[in-house]
Amino acid sequence: MASIRRIFIANRGEIAVRIIRTARALGIETVLGVSAADADSLGAKLATRAVVLGPAPSKDSYLRVGTVIEAAKGTGCDAVHPGYGFLSENRELAQACADEGLIFIGPSPDNLTAVGDKLTARSHAVAAQVPVVPGGTVETLDDATALAEEVGFPLLIKAVSGGGGKGMKRVDDAKSLPAQLDMAMAEAEAAFGDPRVYLERFVTVGRHVEVQILSDGDTVLHAGERDCSVQRRYQKVVEEAPAPNLPDALRQGLLDAAVRYATHIGYRSLGTVEFLVDVERSEFYFLEMNARVQVEHPVTEAITGLDLIALQIAIAEGNPLPMTQDDIHLSGHAVECRLNAEDIARDFMPSPGRVTQAWFPALPGLRVDTHMQPGAMIPPYYDSMVAKLITWGPSRDEAIARMLTALDVCVLEGITTNAPLHRAILSDPAFCKGGVDTTYLGGLLPKLGENA
């Protein structure tokens, strides 16, 4: 059991600020490693200390394992929090931390190996009796043609080393398979240095539902599920908890499967098991396990009252979980909107720039996680998320109504954001009914154009 006194945060933006918030509450010091472009960011100002890792491009700063380790050691940190994205699921960082006597606030290198490669992760699912989408790896067109007959069309080609929707291709018929396969393998090679791909059935009416896992290595608990079906090009836009209109048996099946999976691989830390829910067949399939805190963790915090970052730190210190499954009570409903600096009227073009005003008042049930302040600069080098608005309500309708109020009341000026998209989604009868699938947003977008 090691008590952490100073955390090196190897991340940026709102999650750096989020981690600092909990560290301050726990009395833990923070050192934030920033790129030169983020030297004046809110996180850099709030951290006990900030150090410049390198120039703006991520590959020269946020993605450098050696630099992060060197900076953490050189500033006297005893732990490293990787946030999400960047190096958060990088086995090399976790291993280097172990080698250098730093506590990695995340799972073990072995855990990362178990879930890092889609194929390995899938084989663990099969072993843990967690259902997977029919499919498999292919190396040649012949392989692919044979498997496609078994799986059926439409199907998806995914990069084995991919993630976050990158490198996915949908194939609707046998005719287009050869060309798409070629392209997918070439892209996978270019993007991940690994040409391996696999094919799987494309579930046409599917919901993205994921389960929050908490494990101290002995006890594996879940903190309910989240529905993240509102996606654009595989990027989540709106998330909520619990998943609305999910039959109880299906929900329980998901929760049990997630715990089974995490238990099977001996997982220890926060993590999320993602599923595709086949609404038509009332079935679900394992997608992947994310071995880090998720962007959308606040909706779970809102309905459970837990501080997931505090728990993640406590687990990393070697503490046993301070609760049992029965101590985790779900109450009410929470929705999260990802506010991005992008122009929905111009095909979601990113709109970096200088923020002139940022005002997120304390409305009832509203939580805002953001690194925005008047004068903040949104550099063009990183993702365009500038704030997460999270509303809680005793019912789903009230959580939605509060989000609509928050979108009207909050002010973020100087840049263009996707707030109009969130207004449209939260006012849309289909979304308000609850339980849309992952094709929903793609269908809503053309309608927005008509009304605009």
Place this chain on the structure above:
Amino acid sequence: MASIRRIFIANRGEIAVRIIRTARALGIETVLGVSAADADSLGAKLATRAVVLGPAPSKDSYLRVGTVIEAAKGTGCDAVHPGYGFLSENRELAQACADEGLIFIGPSPDNLTAVGDKLTARSHAVAAQVPVVPGGTVETLDDATALAEEVGFPLLIKAVSGGGGKGMKRVDDAKSLPAQLDMAMAEAEAAFGDPRVYLERFVTVGRHVEVQILSDGDTVLHAGERDCSVQRRYQKVVEEAPAPNLPDALRQGLLDAAVRYATHIGYRSLGTVEFLVDVERSEFYFLEMNARVQVEHPVTEAITGLDLIALQIAIAEGNPLPMTQDDIHLSGHAVECRLNAEDIARDFMPSPGRVTQAWFPALPGLRVDTHMQPGAMIPPYYDSMVAKLITWGPSRDEAIARMLTALDVCVLEGITTNAPLHRAILSDPAFCKGGVDTTYLGGLLPKLGENA
């Protein structure tokens, strides 16, 4: 029934921002009248429009009835919100609004007359069978000596036209009565242009408890009580709701008396009836009625879920209250700390200046009402309150624990604040036990010095 479309806000600071928040949620435009010193304040930036009323001194800007009316009309407003302090209980403003066809978001001129003068207010209490502290007006030393014998020592001398503790004197024995009376009358004349004073019994162990009233003129409801006993020189420092450790019969007596008082004077709007609770005798006495929204209204909002400003606007529009007494449910406990720009180590000297950092993240149960942002200027002309931290918790202990966390996590740099005083109060066993009286803080302060 008139629907308000544009409100003129005749105030500044956090309450201007608070009113803008609700106006934005209701889709109502706002025009903020500012002094030249506040032209760059957050409220001026957030309002639909801001107009400069006059130079920095309040008497040349915020306190000018004619200027406010002219500005409200000239900017096409249909209503005036006076906030608290300044002109909020000024009969002349309410009357001028009525004359000029502007809706005054507050009570009628007659209501203001009924409660504006301490003696009139007291006589209404007597008529409404609401207990008052033994005492009465005096004009000469002979009057005073005679009354003092009846009331007993210690006693208080108060200015008839005073308020907020200004011009109060405590007299402990007959010997010091003549000198104190002279001084009180001279000060009252100088401060309020009215030398009249009255004497009343000084209740040595008293708690300041007040009841929130909501009335549409027909239905008079209460929204529970607040305990504001933590005071320094008659200025509230920490407030909470409900009042802790108050016997049920006493609490019910207070609530009933407040409703009786408001009903008796035909009150219509938000208002607060203040009482002194004599703990030793289990009795309470009417102090005064405040015919405006109070600084500490958020603790009531936190335990009731009501938006008092929205209700105040709806009443002013002529709408009947949308609820009955049974619809107002009190849940949990809330505490408010007034963060002032003052240096407790230097006898609470105000410390105006430029704020370099202001960060109030969305902690669970925390609400912050503030006009602070990085770069905000705190001018030396007005009161020193820079933010109100309000925490809610399912229990009083949890509300207090959350406030202590908030004090650790939030950042307000560039100026000196009284945050250390709040930490000391909220960590003090006597306060945590609940039910301190108005002498409490005066007794705590010397101990702080010893520890420092």
Place this chain on the structure above:
Amino acid sequence: MADLTRADIDEILKLVDSSDFDELKLEMGDLKLELRRRGAAPVAPPASARAPAAKAPEAVAAPVVASGGGSEIPAPLLGTFWHAPRPGADPFVKPGDVVQADTVIGIIEVMKLMNSVEAGIAGTVIEITAPNGELVEHGQCLIRIQPA
């Protein structure tokens, strides 16, 4: 032509330092000088907010003026600005008029009270900036005068 000497720049700096300005941009022929004071507001004011504080006439009359040319005569108080003593009458002043410091240039009405406004500076009226019969804020420019 830009034959500014070191001494001139010296003088300008001192002048600006002792003034109320946060920013100075000076262009003279091919000479261009920009200065910004430390801690000048980082955030541009929203369109709704007007120019900040009032400038006292004597300060405004200084040779360094932000823009436009001439001195701005600010409203001494908020109210309705009237160009003429009563509807239909001739305006107090019009562009081209020569005024003295005590010449009345308009009236500001507050709650039926008429407050006459004097020029505060001698010179020639360049422009009547604030419209007739409309609200002017405290400190808002009423007219512009080319100092004599």
Place this chain on the structure above:
Amino acid sequence: MADLTRADIDEILKLVDSSDFDELKLEMGDLKLELRRRGAAPVAPPASARAPAAKAPEAVAAPVVASGGGSEIPAPLLGTFWHAPRPGADPFVKPGDVVQADTVIGIIEVMKLMNSVEAGIAGTVIEITAPNGELVEHGQCLIRIQPA
């Protein structure tokens, strides 16, 4: 025409340094002078944050330098800075040494990898700013050189 001398600029610098201004831009004919006070960010950075971005050596070599004298040679990457090739050895450079642009002035170690750092500019070493064996950030000043 703009016959401002270096001495004049020196003088102006001192003047501005002692004033309240953060930024100065001066253009006179083909002369162009821009100055920004270090850390002129809208909100004062906390004590923990270092001076922002790196300055490329060629920019640093410009005659106008905010303070201190000489050009600051910034760390090209984060790591542990070593004055000498190994413990006990003579340092690569010491104050008074004359260096060329390609003279090695120190080593930055990152995870056992030794990266040699070159001066980037010819001149005389004024000061070794970063201590031996301690962490330097990207962009942090390592040594100062008076350009030749």
